[in-house]
Amino acid sequence: MEVIGVLWFLVALVVIVTVHEYGHYIVGRWSGIKAEVFSIGFGQVIYSRTDRHGTRWQIAAIPLGGYVKFKGDSDASSRPTAGGLEGLSAAERRQTMQGAPLWARSATVLAGPFANFLLAVAILVGLIFWQGLPVNEVRVGSVAPMAQGVLQEGDLIQAIDGQETPDFTAFYTVADGLSTKPRVAYQIERAGAEVTVEGPNPLPPLVGQVMLKSAALEADLRPGDLIVKAGGQDIASFGQLPDIVKAGDGAPVTLTVQRDGESFDLTLTPRRSDLPKAEGGFETRWLIGLNAGSLFEPATRTPGVLEATGLAVEQGFGLLKVNVEGVVAMLAGKISVCRNLSSPVGMAQAVAQAAEQGAAAYLSLLAVFSLGIGLMNLFPIPVLDGGHLVFHLYEAVTRRPPSDRAMQVLMMAGIAVLVSIMLYAVLSDLVGCL
Template identity: 50%
Template sequence: MEFFGILGGTAGYVVAFIVALSIIVAVHEYGHYIVGRWCGIHAEVFSLGFGKVLYTRTDKRGTEWQVAALPFGGYVKFMGDANAASAGVDGEAMAGLSEAEKRRTMPGAPLWARAATVAAGPVFNFILSFLIFSAIVTVRGVPSEPVQVGTLQPLPQQVRVLEAGDTILQIDGKEITDIGSLYDATAELDLTRPVAYRIERDGAEMIVEGTTPFPPLISSVSPNSAAIDAGLEVGDVITAIDEQPITAFKELQDIVREGEGKPVALKVWREGEVLDFTMTPRRTDLPTPEGGFETRYLIGINGGLAFEPATDRLGPLKALEYGVRQTWFIVTSSISGLYNMVSGAISSCNLSGPLKIATTAGQMASQGGQSFIWFVAVLSTAVGLLNLFPIPVLDGGHLVFHAYEAVTGKPPPEKLLNVLMAIGLTLILSLMVFALGNDLFCEGGIFWKIRSWFV
């Protein structure tokens, strides 16, 4: 992550994007390759990237492994395929093969073997995602129950009433049993008076008074947000907004929400220094627990507790369950988002193109290794889902062709297949151009930022 920071700016973003994409593509294509091999289908070429070959070697099975100059994708070419997209049959290569040799080709393999090989790419993307999510939650742990104070966060002129090792039993009379109940109790606090904490310290219960456990402390900065463009960082503490002093993150949320997109001026404490920032909240469509979306104006930061809670380790099964749930949430939110964009319920600017994804990769890398790895998992889920869409040239399109063959007993006619592939390629290229337009012209895009300099 320091390497990306040394590169800085555009170069760092591009390198971070290439690293993330290369990992995802390698896993996706390896899924095709290894499942194809298990199914008895021979892979002639495994390529990371397109264009001029920079490195190549042939293994003992006769597969050529190569790295090409354009690192924005990859492919596995199986024996008998007409091309790297597995579109059509190489009739010349298939001519004269024995039945045993044809079984080792993609066209000559049983339908189940071809379908499994095609589906393996997206499935491996999902596996990568939930394994990463599981690993991160294993490393982080989960807040202990009952809630115990771990490390205290550095805050400006903060009167400390909680100490490391304290167990929080009540907040203003409300029972605290887990981190969720702490969030709920904090949301209902009267910020005009001190907060009463019933705690257990060194085996004795006592009541102490202090400020909210949720100060205006930044725990994370969202990529492609007003906050990250302005230069806010994790660990910053916002002491005032529009010259109005604040002591709780909720006060910041309320002022930004009521402003409905009006610029805000922030005073920020950073390692003993007070800095001034001005930014304009951006209209953002957020998924709701019910499956829909709500539109809010946000500057793009998340708040953190005044302390790091003590944590417990999750067992392997619980960690994997968390990883699967997180992956499923991304899948369902993405499908819901696409549906709502098509129906016009939310802005089509929510569809990101390569420029915005590259920027996100760089910004997540700048926030640390764990943030970057999390981004890789999210992008891997998105790539897996996209490849399952029933569009010719994508894996989902091939699976539709296999379903047609399963029903009719024969594959689609070669001419029809070629026409559908051309249509599919046109759709994908059109979608890429549309998404690139979003990156350039939507709020937060390149031309939008340039225009804002002169307005």
């Protein structure tokens, strides 16, 4: 992985961690808990300043995280200092995490993951505004090189091979039924006139996106590549490719690819992947890591703020749902832990690859990681935010906090669990699933 890829990963990490910790900080301040230190990074302090609230804002030399140290904390994990609240006035105790009301402590802890969720939604909203939403009718925007001379920007596709396509749902339904036809007829309204043109299959075997950490990426397949053969078979549409890969049951598959007027062969070894199903749960399939391209990009419109926000929240909940279902499935042994758990090494590789694919891919992955880190912090493991919330729940039920001794033991156990998971994830990313 190149140095620039590492830098992009560090930028992503700093953004996600800073937003997370700022969530803790601002809600803590609003609820009367004093933050003594807000640190971006660990180790030697490079720069610092103290604001009017008495909080020292600092940048440290190791940009692999960050923390907020509240008054009364012995360290960044919010463990109380030795002696607890002894010698403090009532007003001073109220400014500490340990002396604040239970609601204030819980809100402060919960605010970190919630800030990550907000960041993800904000990024998704920005992407929706940037990329726009397809118009309802099948109106052509930009045209792929292989369709130039056939389709034009502004064309309204009314039918394909005589089958009407009033919207994109109908368009893709019709296109799926034509998967073996290399050429089809398009009935088009163009500049007020109705014309019929013959062109490539509406869902050609064109590479649209190369997935991160995939066999296709390692083989250097690129967006815009046209796959004309797979496993020795001529293919007319992208929809034929998954069936050929599936039939091989993991065996290497040879693709004949056209790029910039030249043809060449590539051999890829599919990888087992656990994919979420629409009805819930997961299925394991062999994949090479490609998404389909298109003859054209749809004409787009700019949504309103409420529509864009609603869509972003819906996308965010969808991603969270898949993540939660994935964790449950891993714990139940239904899907592979090795294939679905990433360490910072794997995350760095994914971020570097996304950055190479462009700003949209990078920001999309940033949103996914922000959601994932927010969710991970809610796991009921001591040291994580979810562990603190469990302690608060215990206190709410028993009317007393856990003992100092119990807290120390549980914190050490939590650290041991996290280190074990991290070591396993790093090993899996470096040497693969054993």
